[in-house]
Amino acid sequence: MYGDTEIRSHDIHLTSFSVFDENFLSFAKNLRTTKPKVGKMKICGPKLSLCGLIISVWGIVQLVLMGLFFYINSVALIEDLPLDEEYHSLEDFYAAANRAYNQNAYNCWIAACIYVLTLLLSAQQFYMNSRVTAN
């Protein structure tokens, strides 16, 4: 279905240059009947937008949760902190670890916000694609 409409819109483009094409009449008829709505901002195809949608949803869920875990100083994630190999006192270490935990939590949430943006973008693209296909 999708490929079908794309070919058609492509052909219309061609025929506008060569009016003497023998298929002109039938295409003109198609033009009248189908009115293909080619999106104004169609950047990605249906597969890419679906992929973007899934990864965005996944990213939002996982990164929000991971941000939360960093925020509550989860020990399981300590290996993923930007920490030095050695600290001279326990206080130094705690201060650095707390700072890194908070920083990572915010970074995760920032990434989650970016994924909200990509989610909106791919949702819009997906909607565009599905509308084109439906026709």
Added chain:
Amino acid sequence: MGSLFRSEEMALCQLFLQSEAAYACVSELGELGLVQFRDLNPDVNAFQRKFVNEVRRCDEMERKLRYLEKEIKKDGIPMLDTGESPEAPQPREMIDLEATFEKLENELREVNQNAEALKRNFLELTELKHILRKTQVFFDESVPTVYQSSVPRSSNKYRRLLQMADNQNEDEQAQLLGEEAVRASQPGQNLKLGFVAGVILRERLPAFERMLWRACRGNVFLRQAMIETPLEDPTNGDQVHKSVFIIFFQGDQLKTRVKKICEGFRATLYPCPEAPADRREMAMGVMTRIEDLNTVLGQTQDHRHRVLVAAAKNLKNWFVKVRKIKAIYHTLNLFNLDVTQKCLIAECWVPLLDIETIQLALRRGTERSGSSVPPILNRMQTFENPPTYNRTNKFTKAFQALIDAYGVASYREMNPAPYTIITFPFLFAVMFGDLGHGAIMALFGLWMIRKEKGLAAQKTDNEIWNIFFGGRYIIFLMGVFSMYTGMIYNDIFSKSLNIFGSHWQMSYNKSTVMENKYLQLSPKEDYEGSPYPFGMDPIWQVAGSNKIIFHNAYKMKISIIFGVIHMVFGVVMSWHNHTYFRNRISLIYEFIPQLMFLLLLFFYMVLLMFIKWIKFAATNEKPYSEACAPSILITFIDMVLFNTPKPAPSGCGVYMFWGQHFVQVLFVLLALGCIPIMLFAKPMLIMQARKLANEEVQPIAGASSDAETGGVSNGGPHGGGGPHEEEEEMSEIFIHQSIHTIEYVLGSVSHTASYLRLWALSLAHAQLAEVLWTMVLSIGLKQEGWFGGVILTCVFGFWAILTVGILVLMEGLSAFLHTLRLHWVEFQSKFYKGQGYAFQPFSFDAIIENGSAAVEE
């Protein structure tokens, strides 16, 4: 309804059909799809059968429909597919259908021919148009060079004057020949230049030019110009590039030569008038004709479109009808004709439970055909092996397919499919244990199940998708089970969740922690005493140096435990087979020693594991403290080889419980004793029984005794298996039995070891997930500063793709294959023969599905 545990009971039936009712009855049976007909005239070839003419007509109709379908696809018209299946039409409707298709095909062919002729015409006209346009340029452009020398300033004006003059024709020649012409014409010689104009394929042009030059010794003059827009070839619709050429020459001989060369190069020549005025007039004419032709072509196209749109509405419906008619006549060809020609006789396999439904269908068929004599369905006695028919629904279908891929069960044999529904996803999950990956898989499966109807409706020939979709329930179950084992392993994308709070704590003071690089937590002091409520304690996540060691010990043991239970279950299944087939000898002399062998050696090892887990603990006193725990593997090896175990460290016992040595020796001896029973008992008994039977038969001669022995052997305890076995040679039975025994004994050793793949794959999966996390996602997380969020976004996307691609797809596939192997080899070899053949009922649904698949290929 039939049970899942064994295949359906089948009966061979004979069916007498009134010849006028046969068509309707078979059609009803086809809708039902529960009857497998047998070919009653296998030695009659396909062309000598009764309904060969009808089948041929159906083939012809199908061909026409395929032609229509091709044309419809070419025009990109959507075909209406309602998915409904119309009933098979009456035989008399076939003529109507034939007429309709004939008409449609002829109409379409005519339209296509017309369109092609028109297109050819159009092409010629277009080429002519180009020729006229280009040649004008050829004639025009040589003017300035001729007159440049003599009248340089007023050349344009002069040329216009010349063109307006009467003798234009001679002028042009004069222009072409230049000064030489002027010179040559002076003596009064009439120098007449001829020319040919035409169109040739662009890629042939260089060869053409060279040929002309050589053949005419350079005495011709060729000009050419490219046609910018590609032209359409009317025969195959390809776009081709062509060039216009014009050749000037002198004399008739050269003319014939040039024409021959043109012919040889497949160039089309067009008459081109010599006078410019004529040319202009002709160009005008050509333009108007092209306009006209365009309208006509448009109308033809419109007409074709209308015909095809009308056909597209019904095409699928017609296909179904024709295929049904064809299938019915094909089936009727399998039937035997009665001597009186009034009656058709069929033989068919029928599930016993469905005889009622079939009889109802037959009655419906008779009523529809208006015949008064009801069809007769009667059961026949047979010694043939009936086909295996397992009734499935959309859920069990995929599991049954996994079993059938190994081999279709023998008739009425235990069907492993119902157990596979649970064991398959479970063993898969043991290897694939990860909450995150399991959730991805389960969500994918769930999505396919929820959208089942919509996805099933849009049939694709994408093979991989069809495999996934066919196994949607397996995928969903595998995902859910993997989530469960993931929680047991406490792994989610290789990280642990600390839900209930770890049951370990640190008892070291500050200075110890500060000064030591490695610290060990003692299970005696730092462990609370009660385990983490569900699954692994999350403390193991941060135990960098011995996490794998601990997991290995645990996972290896559970692999062996699951494996031994799975195999024991398989052997128990063989007990069901032996009792069902009344195979007493196999039950006593095969099943019991097999089970003993497995239980005494391998189940004992499993018991040792549990004893070790229960008896030994860090909090216990010396003989049962953690340091005294023996290695199960070493104990087992010592047991089988009758080794004296190595002395234990001081304060510990060599054995785990009192009398262990005696029990072990006894068990090994008993297990070894089972081997000769498996090996010899059954063939010996068969031999004895045969001898006995021979002795009884020989002294008594006469018809009565024969009948007696015949009756005994038929009603004997062997049932179906009995008569078959007696055909075998005694030596063959011995060889068979020894192969089976060796396979079983060696098999139980190697199969037990084979279950270690559960541990190996689970380890590999966990490690791969961890590597992916630390090598990829950690990079994103370890970025300092606020810009880290942006980097994390990209890295996360990359990590997500790798997770799905490598961990879920590839690891999932490998775990799937290993699970399949564990079922086919380790489990089914214990009881499953798989030597049956599948029940293939005559069903319209299957035929239409296959038919459309075959066409799409």
